[in-house]
Amino acid sequence: MTMDSVGGRRYLMCRPTYFAVNYKINPWMDPTAPYDTALAIEQWTRLRQTFLELGHTVEEIDPLPGLPDMVFAANGATVVDGTVLAVQFRDPERADEGPAYRSWFERAGYAVHEAKFVNEGEGDLMLAGDVILAGTGFRTTHAAHARAQEVLGRPVITLQLVDPRFYHLDTALCVLSGSDGTGPAQIAYLPEAFSPGSQAVLRLLFPDAIIASVADAEVLGLNAVSDGKTVVLASQAVELAAALQERGYRTIGVNMSELRKAGGGAKCCTLELRPGGGATS
Numbered sequence: 001m002t003m004d005s006v007g008g009r010r011y012l013m014c015r016p017t018y019f020a021v022n023y024k025i026n027p028w029m030d031p032t033a034p035y036d037t038a039l040a041i042e043q044w045t046r047l048r049q050t051f052l053e054l055g056h057t058v059e060e061i062d063p064l065p066g067l068p069d070m071v072f073a074a075n076g077a078t079v080v081d082g083t084v085l086a087v088q089f090r091d092p093e094r095a096d097e098g099p100a101y102r103s104w105f106e107r108a109g110y111a112v113h114e115a116k117f118v119n120e121g122e123g124d125l126m127l128a129g130d131v132i133l134a135g136t137g138f139r140t141t142h143a144a145h146a147r148a149q150e151v152l153g154r155p156v157i158t159l160q161l162v163d164p165r166f167y168h169l170d171t172a173l174c175v176l177s178g179s180d181g182t183g184p185a186q187i188a189y190l191p192e193a194f195s196p197g198s199q200a201v202l203r204l205l206f207p208d209a210i211i212a213s214v215a216d217a218e219v220l221g222l223n224a225v226s227d228g229k230t231v232v233l234a235s236q237a238v239e240l241a242a243a244l245q246e247r248g249y250r251t252i253g254v255n256m257s258e259l260r261k262a263g264g265g266a267k268c269c270t271l272e273l274r275p276g277g278g279a280t281s
C-alpha cells in the first residue's frame with residue numbers, strides 16, 4: 001500500500017447544535033415550517049460517522065449560537081494545496097460565520113487569504129483535478145473567481161447558475177473523482193441548472209459526465225461527497241446512485257432530510273482540507 005491509498009481525506013465539519021430555519025435566503029427555507037434540531041444533529045452525526053468508517057479524518061469547528069447555518073462547513077473556506085481562501089457571505093444572516101471559520105484556520109496554522117469579494121467557499125468553488133469549477137449567479141461573484149485563481153493558483157472555470165433552487169454550485173454539480181486535485185476529474189451535474197454557454201463548457205470539458213435528473217437534484221442528490229471511490233449521497237437520490245454504481249462507484253445513502261430544510265445536504269456539511277506539500281506528502 002502506498003501512503004495515500006484508500007481513504008485519507010481530511011474534512012472539516014460543524015455540529016448543528018444551533019441548527020434552525022428562522023430566516024429565508026434560498027427557496028428551500030421556510031421559516032414558518034417546523035424543524036427538528038435534534039434530528040438534524042442525528043443525521044449529521046451519522047454522516048460524520050460514515051466518513052470515519054471510510055477511513056477519513058474529521059476535524060470539527062465549534063458551532064456558535066445565533067448562526068444556524070454554520071453547520072454548512074463547505075461555505076467556510078476553500079482550501080487547495082494547504083492554502084486557504086477565506087469567505088465573505090452575501091447575506092448578513094451568515095456574515096459572522098466568515099470570521100469564525102477564518103480564525104479556526106488561523107489557529108490551525110494555515111495561511112489565510114482574505115476573500116475581498118462575496119465568495120461562499122466550496123459551495124461555489126469546487127476543485128476538479130487541476131481546475132476549479134466556479135459557480136456564480138446567486139452567491140459567489142465573478143470577481144471572486146478571479147481572486148480564487150490568483151490566490152489558489154489553479155485555472156478557474158466560471159459557470160453561470162440560473163435556477164434559484166440550485167443557488168450554490170455544489171447543489172447542481174458533484175465532483176466524483178479529482179476533488180482532491182489529483183488525477184482526472186469526473187463529475188455529475190444537472191444541465192438545466194446552468195446557462196446554455198456553461199452547459200456547452202461542461203459538455204466540452206466533461207464529455208463523460210453523469211447527467212443527473214431533476215428528481216435527483218431536487219432531493220439535493222448532487223450535494224454528495226466523493227473520495228474518488230465511494231460517494232456519500234442523499235438516500236432519496238436513487239437514480240443517481242444507480243448511475244454511479246454503473247460507473248463503478250460504491251454509494252452510501254444518508255438521510256439529510258432535516259438539513260435539506262435549510263437547503264443543504266451532505267456536501268454542504270463537509271469542507272475538504274487539501275494538504276499542501278505535493279510530492280513530499
Ligand code: ARG
Pocket residue numbers: 025026029069072074075094122123124168170171262263264265267268269
Ligand atoms: N441555508 C444555507 C444558505 O442558504 C444553506 C447553505 C448550503 N451550503 C452549500 N454548500 N450549498 O446559505
